[in-house]
């Protein structure tokens with residue numbers, strides 16, 4: 119079957135263009151500020167609300183910075199939210215119920231609030247209540263792939279309010295040149311061939327656990343398969359026992375593929391040792407496993423090059439399974455039924 123008959127919305131082009139998103143996100147947020155006097159001092163915490171793909175920018179920010187950042191994925195607001203918090207609501211479509219609930223609660227309580235969206239109700243409500251917001255430009259792409267735009271808009275908002283230094287915007291701009299999407303596609307395609315017809319288990323060091331989560335989300339939504347994400351060292355104290363061959367009554371170990379995302383420089387030396395031991399242990403149980411080194415010099419490069427590889431792997435798996443990589447019917451049906459339609 120021709121590629122365009124499976125990839126009907128041309129997701130391949132969206133992933134190839136992924137590095138261009140960083141500039142777009144930064145520019146969209148450049149002139150967005152809280153109203154003067156809304157936040158009088160350094161925020162006690164920053165609460166980033168967003169679900170699914172729109173929750174990933176908050177996860178990455180929390181991975182990256184030692185600020186008190188909470189990535190919140192639920193209705194209303196967490197108990198930590200107060201007058202000295204900064205709340206940032208992100209919904210790419212602008213129509214996600216849980217995020218709108220967080221937004222409404224922040225408005226009701228008069229908390230310092232900003233939003234990021236490409237339109238929908240979040241844009242309408244931001245206008246209605248005079249909340250400053252970042253409007254991401256079209257054409258619309260799947261939320262999970264708008265990560266570059268949403269993350270850089272989020273970072274730029276924090277730069278605007280002197281919470282992050284300007285250096286981060288420069289670092290983000292560089293990602294547009296350092297990330298090499300076509301090379302990453304080749305690697306993702308090869309990995310997809312190995313994972314085909316297996317359940318991927320994606321493991322990363324705790325510091326990068328959100329990257330394992332990005333892989334899992336992409337594998338679920340783009341390839342339409344089940345996937346597991348976990349992190350070192352915790353997984354060695356429970357999950358690995360599940361590979362014990364005795365459990366083959368549940369699922370053949372031949373049906374599992376373990377991907378270990380490794381940061382060769384930054385991880386604790388004992389974590390590097392743990393990764394090798396884990397690979398050996400699971401291989402002994404008949405599970406295929408592979409260690410993949412995260413590429414890049416900076417933390418940001420490592421995060422986004424690994425995310426990009428996850429996008430490509432999921433994309434090529436979707437093609438192997440002959441399913442449209444863009445469609446997420448189940449999520450749409452869920453949202454429709456939740457809205458009573």
Ligand code: F6R
Nearest residue numbers: 170171172209211214260261262
């Ligand atoms: C779809 C996707 C989903 C959505 C989630 C929330 O591509 O990634 O995980 O991100 O359902 O919707 P938005 O992002 O529009 O708030």
